[in-house]
Amino acid sequence: MNGMMSLELDRLLPELFLAGAAVFLLLLGSFLPRRHQWVVGVLAAATCLAGIVATAVDWSGESMAVFAGSYAVDPATNATRVVVLASVLLVLAMARVRGHARETEFVVLLLLAALGAVLLAGTNDILLLAAAYLLASVPLYALVGFAKDAPGTEASLKFYLLGALLGTTMLFGVMLVSGVGRGTDYPMLHHGLSDAPAIAVAVGAVLLLGGLLFKAGAVPAHFWVPDVTEGARPAVGAIVTTIPKIGAVVALYRLVAVPFDAVAMNWSLLVAVIAAVTMTLGNLAAFFQTDVRRLLAYSTISQVGYLLMAVAAAGRAELALPSVVLYLAAYAVTNLGAFAVVCALPDARTLDDYTGLRRHRPWLAVSLVVCLLGLVGTPPTGVFAGKLTVFTAAFDAGLGWLVVLAAVNTVASVFYYLRWIAPAMRTSSTFGRPDRPATVTAYVAAPLSVAVGLLAGPVLALVGGGLLLP
Amino acid sequence: MLSIVVFLPLAVAAVLLAVPRLGDAVVRWTWVVASAVEVVLAVVLWVGYRDNTAGAGYGYGYEVNRRWIPSVSSGYHIGVDGISLPLIALTAVLFLACAVYSLRMTDRIRSFAVLFLFLETVCLGVFVSLDLILFFVFFDLSIVGMYFVIAGWGHRDRVRAALQFFLYTFLGSLALLLGFIGLYLAAEPNTFDMVALTEQNPLAGKGTVAALVLLAIFVGLAIKTPTVPFHTWLPPAHTEAPAAGSAILAGVLLKLGTYGFVRIAMPMLPDTWRDWAWAIIAVGVVSVLYGALVALAQQNFKRMIAYTSVNHMGYIVLAVGAAGLVSTSDEQAQSLASTGAVTQMVSHGLITGALFLLAGVLYERGGTYDLGSYGGLAASTPRFAGLTAVAAFASLGLPGFSGFIAEFQIFTGSLPGAPVATALSFLGILVTAALFLRAFQRLFLGPPTKTVAADLTATETVAIAPLMVLAVVLGLFPRFLLDLVEPAAHTLGTLVSR
Numbered sequence: 001m002n003g004m005m006s007l008e009l010d011r012l013l014p015e016l017f018l019a020g021a022a023v024f025l026l027l028l029g030s031f032l033p034r035r036h037q038w039v040v041g042v043l044a045a046a047t048c049l050a051g052i053v054a055t056a057v058d059w060s061g062e063s064m065a066v067f068a069g070s071y072a073v074d075p076a077t078n079a080t081r082v083v084v085l086a087s088v089l090l091v092l093a094m095a096r097v098r099g100h101a102r103e104t105e106f107v108v109l110l111l112l113a114a115l116g117a118v119l120l121a122g123t124n125d126i127l128l129l130a131a132a133y134l135l136a137s138v139p140l141y142a143l144v145g146f147a148k149d150a151p152g153t154e155a156s157l158k159f160y161l162l163g164a165l166l167g168t169t170m171l172f173g174v175m176l177v178s179g180v181g182r183g184t185d186y187p188m189l190h191h192g193l194s195d196a197p198a199i200a201v202a203v204g205a206v207l208l209l210g211g212l213l214f215k216a217g218a219v220p221a222h223f224w225v226p227d228v229t230e231g232a233r234p235a236v237g238a239i240v241t242t243i244p245k246i247g248a249v250v251a252l253y254r255l256v257a258v259p260f261d262a263v264a265m266n267w268s269l270l271v272a273v274i275a276a277v278t279m280t281l282g283n284l285a286a287f288f289q290t291d292v293r294r295l296l297a298y299s300t301i302s303q304v305g306y307l308l309m310a311v312a313a314a315g316r317a318e319l320a321l322p323s324v325v326l327y328l329a330a331y332a333v334t335n336l337g338a339f340a341v342v343c344a345l346p347d348a349r350t351l352d353d354y355t356g357l358r359r360h361r362p363w364l365a366v367s368l369v370v371c372l373l374g375l376v377g378t379p380p381t382g383v384f385a386g387k388l389t390v391f392t393a394a395f396d397a398g399l400g401w402l403v404v405l406a407a408v409n410t411v412a413s414v415f416y417y418l419r420w421i422a423p424a425m426r427t428s429s430t431f432g433r434p435d436r437p438a439t440v441t442a443y444v445a446a447p448l449s450v451a452v453g454l455l456a457g458p459v460l461a462l463v464g465g466g467l468l469l470p
Numbered sequence: 471m472l473s474i475v476v477f478l479p480l481a482v483a484a485v486l487l488a489v490p491r492l493g494d495a496v497v498r499w500t501w502v503v504a505s506a507v508e509v510v511l512a513v514v515l516w517v518g519y520r521d522n523t524a525g526a527g528y529g530y531g532y533e534v535n536r537r538w539i540p541s542v543s544s545g546y547h548i549g550v551d552g553i554s555l556p557l558i559a560l561t562a563v564l565f566l567a568c569a570v571y572s573l574r575m576t577d578r579i580r581s582f583a584v585l586f587l588f589l590e591t592v593c594l595g596v597f598v599s600l601d602l603i604l605f606f607v608f609f610d611l612s613i614v615g616m617y618f619v620i621a622g623w624g625h626r627d628r629v630r631a632a633l634q635f636f637l638y639t640f641l642g643s644l645a646l647l648l649g650f651i652g653l654y655l656a657a658e659p660n661t662f663d664m665v666a667l668t669e670q671n672p673l674a675g676k677g678t679v680a681a682l683v684l685l686a687i688f689v690g691l692a693i694k695t696p697t698v699p700f701h702t703w704l705p706p707a708h709t710e711a712p713a714a715g716s717a718i719l720a721g722v723l724l725k726l727g728t729y730g731f732v733r734i735a736m737p738m739l740p741d742t743w744r745d746w747a748w749a750i751i752a753v754g755v756v757s758v759l760y761g762a763l764v765a766l767a768q769q770n771f772k773r774m775i776a777y778t779s780v781n782h783m784g785y786i787v788l789a790v791g792a793a794g795l796v797s798t799s800d801e802q803a804q805s806l807a808s809t810g811a812v813t814q815m816v817s818h819g820l821i822t823g824a825l826f827l828l829a830g831v832l833y834e835r836g837g838t839y840d841l842g843s844y845g846g847l848a849a850s851t852p853r854f855a856g857l858t859a860v861a862a863f864a865s866l867g868l869p870g871f872s873g874f875i876a877e878f879q880i881f882t883g884s885l886p887g888a889p890v891a892t893a894l895s896f897l898g899i900l901v902t903a904a905l906f907l908r909a910f911q912r913l914f915l916g917p918p919t920k921t922v923a924a925d926l927t928a929t930e931t932v933a934i935a936p937l938m939v940l941a942v943v944l945g946l947f948p949r950f951l952l953d954l955v956e957p958a959a960h961t962l963g964t965l966v967s968r
Contacts, residue, residue: 319541319542322541373614376640378610378611378614379603379606379607379610379611380607380611384607384610385539388542388603388647388651389541389542391647391648391651392542392651392654392655395651395652395655396655403648403651404648407644407645407647407648408641408644410640410644411637411640411641411644414636414637414640415633415637418617418633418636422621422629422633425618425621425622456538456539457537457538457539457540457541460539460540460541460542461540461541464541
């Protein structure tokens with residue numbers, strides 16, 4: 001038994017690294033003088049690198065559920081680990097907290113939020129799902145209010161209230177589902193729910209779904225996204241629109257594919273409708289935004305819509321899981337690249353403030369164009385490969401109407417991304433100085449987003465094994 | 471070899487971007503030399519190409535097939551045949567003409583050269599692709615490249631025109647993508663490989679689904695071509711684009727659409743293509759007539775040329791439609807129509823490219839495209855007048871020019887299958903003749919109303935004249951082109967008739 005336990009622990013090295021680093025760095029930070037606080041950031045980055053290496057080592061291992069079947073270690077979890085950890089690295093590089101009085105707190109909260117996102121993706125038990133939900137949410141409430149200014153505080157409050165509401169209803173859903181399903185882990189629910197009372201299952205499932213949609217920033221739980229992204233610091237905006245989404249979408253996928261697979265309810269249609277509404281609403285709302293962060297916020301909502309298409313195809317198309325992972329990886333890198341440009345130009349709040357970018361900072365302009373066209377899904381960027389596979393999966397699952405709608409939405413989205421590119425291409429005489437680390441992050445993220453597309457073949461092959469099924 | 475031809479311009483562009491503080495002169499000449507090397511390479515490809523379609527029926531020259539995204543069986547699969555090779559040569563020649571034409575340009579020449587080199591790679595990439603995803607990647611990037619050309623160097627209303635161009639053609643490319651996904655899912659085993667899809671004919675006998683897939687692909691390509699009623703993006707894009715941009719847009723980018731018909735729609739969906747051939751012919755005839763009539767009404771020289779493009783593309787759509795009329799037509803006529811379509815693509819590229827560059831010269835001298843502002847230019851600018859006259863006559867399909875060979879083949883090939891449609895299209899030639907003669911008269915004859923001092927400069931002549939020389943050579947000695955196109959067109963004919 002003892003040997004068994006240690007074997008399971010080494011499947012969980014990335015999570016242990018994150019948790020251990022968060023505790024250790026918090027202690028370390030309180031002893032370090034302020035001018036040496038940068039050590040904390042460096043160690044956090046080292047933790048992420050170690051986590052990525054541990055994941056790579058683990059990848060060839062057999063898919064299994066560890067800790068009494070409550071946590072799945074499979075290609076889906078591993079992919080989430082890599083994407084989340086890489087995102088944390090990018091955020092650490094672009095965040096402007098050097099020398100800040102609470103630098104350590106920022107880093108630790110970020111690590112905890114990342115841990116929450118990874119746990120959400122790997123959870124194989126609805127009780128753990130609820131715990132992961134809290135871990136992925138609470139550090140973010142604090143991060144949003146990090147600047148202690150009025151917009152940040154307001155955003156934080158709004159975020160917290162909505163999160164608390166949907167968290168509570170989610171707990172109610174956990175109770176209902178585990179009650180009628182006579183169990184809490186997914187394989188058991190998979191069997192238990194098939195002959196459970198349909199109404200109770202449906203209500204419980206919808207409540208569970210609500211919590212995850214909140215984390216993913218999908219309609220109807222999307223109201224916090226624009227306010228939080230606009231009110232918080234740009235780096236925090238990058239975090240809340242990227243990291244929790246990764247975990248939440250994989251968690252949704254797992255929920256739909258395993259415990260609710262056998263339920264007598266048209267899951268696919270429900271998720272497809274949510275996807276359709278999310279992408280359309282996000283796009284329409286983004287159309288005439290003048291604040292770049294608000295525009296990006298609505299763009300991230302519409303991106304979740306495309307991601308949910310693959311969730312709607314879960315279990316009905318071979319490509320569904322690989323496509324969702326590929327899209328998530330591409331989306332994370334591309335979205336962070338766009339946010340890195342925003343971080344690099346902290347004074348440029350509106351679209352017009354970007355006038356003259358091409359003339360004064362040509363490479364930053366190129367990075368911005370690559371990332372924005374990447375978000376559109378222009379080949380050969382990663383999001384294109386993601387969209388291609390997601391569309392194919394949805395088509396394969398018989399959701400042709402959704403694919404057509406998504407294509408129309410993609411065309412519509414070109415409009416608002418071009419509204420941002422157009423002023424950047426115009427000339428102006430003056431332009432502010434960009435922030436150096438964030439600029440470098442943008443230079444890294446933009447080529448990376450193209451690389452994900454060009455290397456789509458290997459990425460898809462890596463997650464070919466798919467999900468741990470009962 | 472083929473990969474080098476495709477990616478050489480991109481590599482040169484990367485070098486131009488990476489090397490700091492390059493003088494404008496260095497950038498210009500690097501661009502010209504790179505484009506010239508591309509022309510030489512295209513000639514080498516042409517000379518070295520051995521037709522092997524007789525054996526297997528799907529032979530491609532210089533074929534390369536590497537794994538790229540094996541999970542969706544999409545690969546880096548490229549190759550050329552008698553249909554794509556002339557278009558590759560055309561692309562190389564037109565880009566060289568644009569590079570020479572832009573020798574005197576001063577406005578942000580480095581970015582301009584980089585964009586054009588990028589566009590050259592992208593256009594060549596479309597013509598060599600034998601994989602739908604690869605095709606789509608290049609197809610879509612052409613839109614991005616052209617957007618920046620129009621938005622960055624266009625005329626007064628450029629931002630709006632560029633946005634309209636991007637949105638409209640992007641919609642088309644996504645429709646195309648939906649069609650590609652439909653083909654992929656229908657194939658067994660699923661694949662994006664064009665050669666495999668052509669062999670499989672995956673949607674044979676699948677009525678509605680096949681029709682929907684063809685509709686998606688047709689709409690996607692028709693927007694790019696463009697045919698009526700999807701042509702509305704074209705006039706503003708052309709009017710606002712810089713001269714070299716217009717030449718590439720009309721000369722090469724429009725061919726991406728028509729090339730798609732002969733490379734993807736016809737061989738992969740032969741049954742459906744045959745079933746709907748009458749509708750395609752109707753679209754072609756409407757484009758021919760509508761394009762010609764609207765062009766006749768234009769006061770703006772560049773807009774007029776833009777609408778004649780709609781007219782000329784209409785002939786190609788008519789021809790590819792007629793090639794699908796198996797029941798009423800014979801094999802020889804179909805093959806003739808396909809040959810005519812490809813010849814027309816090459817011919818239109820040369821002639822319209824030259825016309826747009828000439829329009830650029832006109833704008834540079836007089837500051838407007840308005841026909842009414844000019845008159846009697848022939849006296850002060852004999853070379854400009856002469857070259858424009860040659861281009862105008864070539865464009866209206868006078869014997870001795872490439873346009874005549876192409877249109878003659880199209881009409882002869884379409885007549886047995888669709889006599890009424892062909893007869894109606896004849897009217898298009900009449901209208902085009904009228905409008906070109908009228909425009910020529912207003913610009914060059916009569917009393918001079920505006921003094922335009924300078925005639926064509928040496929660089930402008932060197933850029934434009936070779937295009938017309940090629941058009942004449944093709945008109946007088948078309949065999950070297952037809953020898954290449956005819957076997958491929960014959961193969962296409964058998965693929966459509968199966």
